[in-house]
Amino acid sequence: MTQEPFITLAGVRKGYRTGSDAIPIFTALDLAIPRGDFVAIMGPSGSGKSTLLNMLAGIDVPDAGSLKVGNYRLDQMGETARSSWRAHNMGIVFQFYNLLPMLNAAENVELPLLLKPLSAGERRSRVAKVLDLVGLSGREKQYPSMMSGGQQQRVGIARAIVSDPKLLLCDEPTGDLDRKSADEVLEILALLNRTLEKTIVMVTHDPQAARSAKRTLHLDKGLFVEEKRAA
Numbered sequence: 129m130t131q132e133p134f135i136t137l138a139g140v141r142k143g144y145r146t147g148s149d150a151i152p153i154f155t156a157l158d159l160a161i162p163r164g165d166f167v168a169i170m171g172p173s174g175s176g177k178s179t180l181l182n183m184l185a186g187i188d189v190p191d192a193g194s195l196k197v198g199n200y201r202l203d204q205m206g207e208t209a210r211s212s213w214r215a216h217n218m219g220i221v222f223q224f225y226n227l228l229p230m231l232n233a234a235e236n237v238e239l240p241l242l243l244k245p246l247s248a249g250e251r252r253s254r255v256a257k258v259l260d261l262v263g264l265s266g267r268e269k270q271y272p273s274m275m276s277g278g279q280q281q282r283v284g285i286a287r288a289i290v291s292d293p294k295l296l297l298c299d300e301p302t303g304d305l306d307r308k309s310a311d312e313v314l315e316i317l318a319l320l321n322r323t324l325e326k327t328i329v330m331v332t333h334d335p336q337a338a339r340s341a342k343r344t345l346h347l348d349k350g351l352f353v354e355e356k357r358a359a
């Protein structure tokens with residue numbers, strides 16, 4: 129039996145309009161990502177990697193074509209439905225962490241849970257669990273300014289998975305890190321993929337980061353080419 133892909137883009141068209149100029153980015157993009165995949169997306173600056181990630185996150189929608197994630201046709205959903213979908217179904221990790229400086233690590237991680245009907249005790253135990261997963265037990269009370277970039281990114285990952293989404297989107301998660309911190313972050317992502325079966329789509333400029341993924345897709349001129357790897 130062949131299983132339906134977790135993520136399917138079919139004939140996706142997307143462009144931006146600045147004044148009277150229309151800038152096409154994708155004219156007919158197709159993509160299938162199976163459940164449990166860990167895919168790296170590489171490509172030149174401006175090729176549309178973040179645009180694609182924003183569509184997968186339900187932040188932006190295709191101009192035409194279909195985009196399905198799990199059982200949801202994101203292209204057919206309105207803004208309100210998509211924002212509720214986002215709260216339950218995906219986590220996102222940013223290049224510059226996007227932590228709130230006036231909140232400590234635990235409070236930053238707890239933020240997405242405040243939208244859910246959970247008791248303070250349940251929230252605390254979930255926060256403790258994901259901080260432990262990313263190796264930050266005991267640092268709950270530290271503020272972002274007291275942490276290294278690698279530690280801040282691990283807080284960012286904990287925040288992205290605290291609601292237990294099946295889909296994890298990462299936009300250059302190691303782009304601002306030294307090699308050692310980058311490798312630690314990549315190890316955590318691989319672990320989340322392997323043991324918690326998160327489907328991960330990671331945009332990266334770093335070939336070494338891409339090798340942590342199960343496969344690499346190169347985006348160029350609006351199309352994907354899959355990288356061949358030696359066995």
Ligand SMILES: Nc1ncnc2c1ncn2[C@@H]1O[C@H](COP(=O)(O)OP(=O)(O)OP(=O)(O)O)[C@@H](O)[C@H]1O
Nearest residue numbers: 144145146153171172173174175176177178179180
């Ligand atoms: N909100 C917007 N309005 C107008 N044009 C945009 C908008 N967002 C992106 N673009 C344009 O769309 C194209 C693709 O942008 P995108 O940010 O997806 O590229 P990228 O592959 O993520 O690049 P980078 O590697 O630099 O992050 C670029 O030409 C960009 O200028």
Ligand SMILES: [Mg+2]
Nearest residue numbers: 177178179299
């Ligand atoms: Mg980008």
